[in-house]
Amino acid sequence: MSAQLRLHIWKIAGLLLVANFGLLLHLAAGDLKTWAELNWTDIVGEGGSAVLVLIWIGLLLKVRPAGRVTSLLFFGLACLFFSLYMDSVDEFVRLPESVNWDKWLESGPMPVGFILMTLGIYHWHREQQAINQQMEKRERLFREHRLFDKITSLGAADYLRLQLQQALQESISEQTPLSLVILDLDDFSAINRQYGHAEGDRVLQILTQLLLLNLRRQDLLCRLAGDRFVALLPHTGESQARLLAEELRAAVAHLAYRTSQHGERLRLSASVAVAMAVQDTPESLLQRLNLALARAKQPARAA
Numbered sequence: 131m132s133a134q135l136r137l138h139i140w141k142i143a144g145l146l147l148v149a150n151f152g153l154l155l156h157l158a159a160g161d162l163k164t165w166a167e168l169n170w171t172d173i174v175g176e177g178g179s180a181v182l183v184l185i186w187i188g189l190l191l192k193v194r195p196a197g198r199v200t201s202l203l204f205f206g207l208a209c210l211f212f213s214l215y216m217d218s219v220d221e222f223v224r225l226p227e228s229v230n231w232d233k234w235l236e237s238g239p240m241p242v243g244f245i246l247m248t249l250g251i252y253h254w255h256r257e258q259q260a261i262n263q264q265m266e267k268r269e270r271l272f273r274e275h276r277l278f279d280k281i282t283s284l285g286a287a288d289y290l291r292l293q294l295q296q297a298l299q300e301s302i303s304e305q306t307p308l309s310l311v312i313l314d315l316d317d318f319s320a321i322n323r324q325y326g327h328a329e330g331d332r333v334l335q336i337l338t339q340l341l342l343l344n345l346r347r348q349d350l351l352c353r354l355a356g357d358r359f360v361a362l363l364p365h366t367g368e369s370q371a372r373l374l375a376e377e378l379r380a381a382v383a384h385l386a387y388r389t390s391q392h393g394e395r396l397r398l399s400a401s402v403a404v405a406m407a408v409q410d411t412p413e414s415l416l417q418r419l420n421l422a423l424a425r426a427k428q429p430a431r432a433a
Contacts, residue, residue, distance in 0.1 A: 138191040138196065138200075138204070141191065141204055141208075142187070142188075142191070145187070145208050145211065145212075148212060149211070149212060149215050152212065152215065152216055152219065152235055153219055155235075156216075156219050156220070156223040156225065156232065157223060159225055159226070159229055160223045160224050160225035160226065160229070161223070161224050162222060162223060162224070163221075163222055163223065163224050167224070168221065168222070169221055172217075172221050173218060173221045173222075176214055176217040176218045176221065177214075177218040177221075179214045180211055180214035180215045180217075180218055183207055183210050183211040183214060184211055186207055187204060187207045187208065187211065190203055190204060190207065191204065198253060199250055199253045199254045199257055200250075201250075202246050202247070202249050202250030202253065203246075203247065203250035203251070203254070205243075205246050206242075206243045206244070206245070206246030206247030206248075206249075206250055207243065207247065208243070209239035209240065209242045209243025209246065210239070210240065210243040210244075210247070212235075212239045213235075213236055213237065213238070213239040213240040213243065216232065216235040216236045216239075217236050220232060220236060277289035277292070279353045281331050281334055281335065281353075282334055282335060282338040282353050283338075284338060284351055284352050284353045284359075285350070285351075285352040285353070286352065286353060287352070287353075287354050287355060289352060290350075290352035290354060290360055290362070290416075291412045291413075291416075293350055293352075293362060294310075294362060294412040294415065294416070295412050297362055297364055298407055298410065298411075298412065298415070300364070301364070301407055306364070306365050307365065307366055307367040307368075307406060307407070308362075308363070308364055308365075308366065308406070308407040309363045309366045309367065309368055309370070309371035309404060309405065309406045309407070310360055310361065310362055310363065310371075310404070310405050310406075310407075310415060310416075310419050311360070311361040311363060311371055311374060311375040311378065311402060311403070311404055312354070312358065312359070312360050312361075312402065312403050312404075312405075312419045312420070312422070312423045313341070313358070313359045313360075313361070313375070313378055313379070313382070313400050313401070313402050314357060314358045314359075314400060314401050314402075314423055314427065315333075315337070315357040315382070315398060315399075315400050316398075316399045316400060316401060316427075318330065318333075318356070318357035321333055321396065325389055325391070329389055329390060329391070332390060333387065333396070333398070334353075334357065336385070336387060337357075337359075337382065337385075337398075338351070338353075338359075340381055340382065340385055341359060341361070341378060341381070343381075344374075344377055344378055344381050345361055345374075345378075346363075348364055348365070349361050349362065349363050349364075350362040354416075358423075360416075360419070361374075361378070367406065368404060368406040371404045371406065372404050375402040375403070375404050376402070378400070378402060379399075379400050379401075379402045382398050382399065382400040383398065383399055383400070385398055401423060401426045401427045402423075402426065403419060403422035403423040403425070403426045404419075404422065405418045405419040405422055
């Protein structure tokens, strides 16, 4: 017997006790029928139905925890079982014509059982709806979790594209400007080579906090790839975006970052570029942004 079923053992014991009481009541008031008097069609139909309902009760109590829904379903099924069981007992016991309480035992519990079953199924339905909503939330969170970068906790490239698609639609419908700023650390691979990838990850985490502190509340910062970050700036024209990009570049240059192992000061610098949305798709806008960054990094490489 499963642990879940043991929690409902008193329900099962009570049902069997009431059923046996009904059997003893019939035996005390009447006589057993002869073999020739037995109607096997009714016995198989009513008795088989009672056995099936009893199996339903066992399956219900085996998988469901105690509670209002379980109690309503159990007592509803218990009434159906008792009514069918009394019908089956009546096929074996002949009662005097003066006895009429057997009709109440056979027919009375049936409508009560259906009412309780209906209430139980109704509340079960509402319970399942609540569970489905929770599962949808968990599934949505799981899908969105995969769109976020594990190192920086920022939205990753796919998340940026989803948000950019929505921002472009809002920009068109509201006739407001939309700009993007891209920031790329200069020679970040040298940090990974000299100090290890763990130190490189720590640099990215500190850099993320720095950039977020220098962005506005309505701006969205994402990690596009590697050491490349993109800030989505709604309601922002190109000139204002360039000022913000320069502030981000200066903040990186003034960052007093020291390595975790030896405390060495790392001189960080970054290249920035800006692109304003003009009849763009997310991919075309990001492509223009990357081209602008490539042009911005050329003087630094030449120097």
